[in-house]
Amino acid sequence: MKYFYQPIIGVLLILAPTMGFAHGAQKPAAHHAPKAIAQAQGALDQEDVAAMKEELQKMRTLLTQMQVNFALVGNTTTPVNHELELNMQMWQLMLDHMQHRLDKAQNASPAANR
Numbered sequence: 001m002k003y004f005y006q007p008i009i010g011v012l013l014i015l016a017p018t019m020g021f022a023h024g025a026q027k028p029a030a031h032h033a034p035k036a037i038a039q040a041q042g043a044l045d046q047e048d049v050a051a052m053k054e055e056l057q058k059m060r061t062l063l064t065q066m067q068v069n070f071a072l073v074g075n076t077t078t079p080v081n082h083e084l085e086l087n088m089q090m091w092q093l094m095l096d097h098m099q100h101r102l103d104k105a106q107n108a109s110p111a112a113n114r
Helices: 005-019 030-040 046-072 079-108
Strands: none
Touching: 046 079
16 A cells, blocks of 8 residues: 555656746746736726726615515515525625725725726
8 A cells, every 4th residue: 555655656746847846836927926916915906996896886786676675575584584684784794895995995096096
């Protein structure tokens, strides 16, 4: 049984350089680094802000439709209805969180405010 692992280790050692495990693995292109760093830090450019605003509006519209449909349900004491109510509350929290992040990103980047 101890000899079973030797061929697997040998194959991994042979393939390691091609899989990026080697010490000299390729690094991402330098021209992509500033954008990647900015995105990692949470900075949003103007297109991202506009897209997020549009998505938030669509999601708020859908949540409103869910709330209207829920209000039309006669018996609201069933477990299924309670689950729907919890889902709507969770979506509301998520949308509020996204709005907060969007507001924060807009205040942090003057280019996004234009």
